[in-house]
Amino acid sequence: MTKMNLEEYKGVFVYAQQVDNEISSIAFELLGKATELAGKLDTQVTAVLIGSDVKGLTDQLAEYGADRVIVVDDPELKDYRTEPYTHALASVINEYKPEIMLVGATAIGRDLGPRVSARVATGLTADCTVLEIGDFPINPIPGKEQKHNQLLMTRPAFGGNTIATIACPDNRPQMATVRAGVMQKIEPKKGAKAEVIEYNPGFTPNDKYVEILEIVKEVTDVVDIMDAKILVSGGRGVGSAENFKLLEDLAEAIGGTVSCSRAVVDNGWKPKELQVGQTGKTVRPQVYFAIGISGAIQHTAGMEESDIIIAINKDDTAPIFDVADYGIVGDLNKIVPLLTEQIKAAAKK
Amino acid sequence: MKIVVCIKQVPDTKGGVKFNPDGTLDRAAMLTIMNPDDKAGLEAALRIKDQYDDVDVTVLTMGLPKAEEVLREAMAMGADHGILVTDRVLGGADTWATSTTIAGAIRNLEYDLIITGRQAIDGDTAQVGPQISEHLGIPVISYAEDIKIEGDSVIVKRQYEDRYHMVKAKMPCLITALSELNEPRYMTPGGIFDAYDAEITVWGRDNLKDVDDSNLGLKGSPTKIAKASDKVRKGAGEKVTLESDEAANYIMSKLLEKHIV
Known part of the structure; x- marks a missing residue:
């Protein structure tokens, strides 16, 4: 050089x-x-x-x-x-x-x-x-x-x-x-x-100037998970698109937004815009719930800067527990609705 | 029509990562695959070949002698020629030195279209494709999700975060391919058989055209590794195993303690 x-x-x-x-x-x-x-x-x-x-x-x-x-x-x-x-x-x-x-x-x-x-x-x-x-x-x-x-x-x-x-x-x-x-x-x-x-250096079109034939905006009504203060994120362990209802209820009660891991997008349960991780978005909310997410390094790379990470997983060897501040080994199908109820009750007081 | 596809043999990131003492990758010690975005680029070239007469597809790679394997794989999929650029003096190259090297090799070839993958799964930089195009003085269209030929031009669906552009460029030009572009074909048994015996062109430093030594290898790389290491993760916090109602109480207490609820 x-x-x-x-x-x-x-x-x-x-x-x-x-x-x-x-x-x-x-x-x-x-x-x-x-x-x-x-x-x-x-x-x-x-x-x-x-x-x-x-x-x-x-x-x-x-x-x-x-x-x-x-x-x-x-x-x-x-x-x-x-x-x-x-x-x-x-x-x-x-x-x-x-x-x-x-x-x-x-x-x-x-x-x-x-x-x-x-x-x-x-x-x-x-x-x-x-x-x-x-x-x-x-x-x-x-x-x-x-x-x-x-x-x-x-x-x-x-x-x-x-x-x-x-x-x-x-x-x-x-x-x-x-x-x-x-x-x-x-x-x-x-x-x-x-x-x-x-400052204008002068622009003279040549063969390197490509021509834009059409611009198509892909409008989604999906919120930007990068702006969320609280993310309720689900993984393969959630089990189905329908079962994300549990996470949506929790998110609504706590004032958060639902996001997900790559497996969820690959299964077609949630759109790509909600994906956290290496091939998705990097997020750093105040609270990150990792629910039924095993925590492969590709996922944790996109969320480990979160202030507080709360993980719920039935597999006590899941790597998500290595980055979680609070890790709970248990059944998300039971714990999540109970937690949602408690948060709703606290809000009423 | 002549198409050059740049491919890279990359470590399968699932197999773990090993370093040389100087902080560069010990590629010889890891399991390897054809980089996924490059494979999609190759498939795009082969589909153009399926569609039109007189399309000639050359695959080119830079790497250790062992990178010949990835050329044979590409030829078993249907590429016509394979070129391996390998030389000790090229080792330790960053994206600048790599793109300079590959551009120097491509200057020996006739081409209408160059296709590279968007990025390789080892470095994840997405830099080499656009940099090759700059060195060659041709247009680049990155992040291609669809490629069509129209006369002496290509029409490419160029992906952005929230939109896509349909872009038309006059050939010769360079396109970087996304994995989403297609589902790459498998090697055929006949293809594997032929590729085993196929002749691979091997080029070294002396075959690179219009390239100065000061732009090659570790010495010609403007970026230098200050340190490299396995990722250090923040330590694990508390882990508890509780009945469901106690688990909910436990989370709730933490949320209250941190003033989140």
Whole structure:
């Protein structure tokens, strides 16, 4: 790789993903993390906003922590397409030289991130769950320079069986994609303003500009389990789609939302939108009920950050008990309705 | 029409994971399969071959010499040619160095369409496909759930979280395939027999076109592993075995204690 002058690269940048001119939640989460990292590096947070007619969104980004917003606004950027968005973000990176560039690990970010990293010739670490500032190598090695103030990017691999911490010591920006629901937003600062810079590198369509023939929105009335404070999650042990009624009653009584494991989706009992885990969503509610869920690592990878985990399972060797704060070995068909009754009774008092 | 399908031999994650002392994976020590998304990509290519005359499917993999197995499996399913890119100097590559290597190999080939899996189950990065397309200067359509050929273009159903786009791209282009794309066919007995004897093209560093040494292998990888380990889980809490009514009381007491109810 070409030697870069690392000193030229400053600031923590966030790709502020928008879809239909609405900022995606992941952008605010990344701004929260970026604020923390920028504090440690004594530098600024910059949001990069790319789209068509998106200038009105800059104040929102300021409220969630952006000191500066770089807006690339062009009719070619109306809906997400890899090439013009790559051109936009790569041009911003080449012009403004960030030391850190964070992108959401969404269906957009996992396409845009790699394409941009290849264009600007730097490393990219995918699907990070922890981002910290630290030294590389972590422990000094005789005869090797230990670099300070590096972005250390931690991510699961092998279906959640392992975790690795990655650094990008010789190239800039240090790029990472981050899964939705992992980082915390800051409390919005009402009325905050950011410095706004409009930047347009010019867009000339070529063969790399694909044509969008049709956009089909798949509307579901399913709630977003990532926003729920209490999740009542069921697994294969629930037994049938009909038997989820027990969980729905509990969820209603306690003010929670029903979610599920992959087995439940595979059996067609619940839609994919409700799936927690490696191939589903990452959740961190205040309370997570794991009911009839054995707790394979692919599932626990998506929920183990929950504040309190309560597991009910008839198999006392189920691995879910290894991550549960409170584990109950017993029959969910009896325990769940009894618990629902108690919660209802308590609510009446 | 010429299609190149990039496939990867991956450790079966159910079989446990082993590391080299430098923190990279000890691939030689693990059981292996053809990566599921790649297999769906191969199946998509074979369906185009079933549908049209004069379609030629080449499967290409980068890996240890043992990765030849996955090429033979692909050929037993119906691929026409297999290319193994293997060389000591390519070891320890991150996604940048891997995509640089594969692009360097593909530059030797004629192609209309390149198909890769969305992501491999070992790294789960989803980066190599889009990065290959960038190195080759062709369009990419990621997360494909359906692929159709129309003249000199492809029409792809591109999946997002809450929608899909029907996207048209002029060939040559690269598509990354989701497992949801199809149900891959089985190898045929005749196919297995033929694939056993089929000639596999083996390429090393010298066969890579327009690639600088500084972009290859562990040394050419901008990302470095600071540490790797088996996942440390938070410790187990309390576990109780109780009669159902006592169990409900127990949970209720915890919910009250934590001010949730």
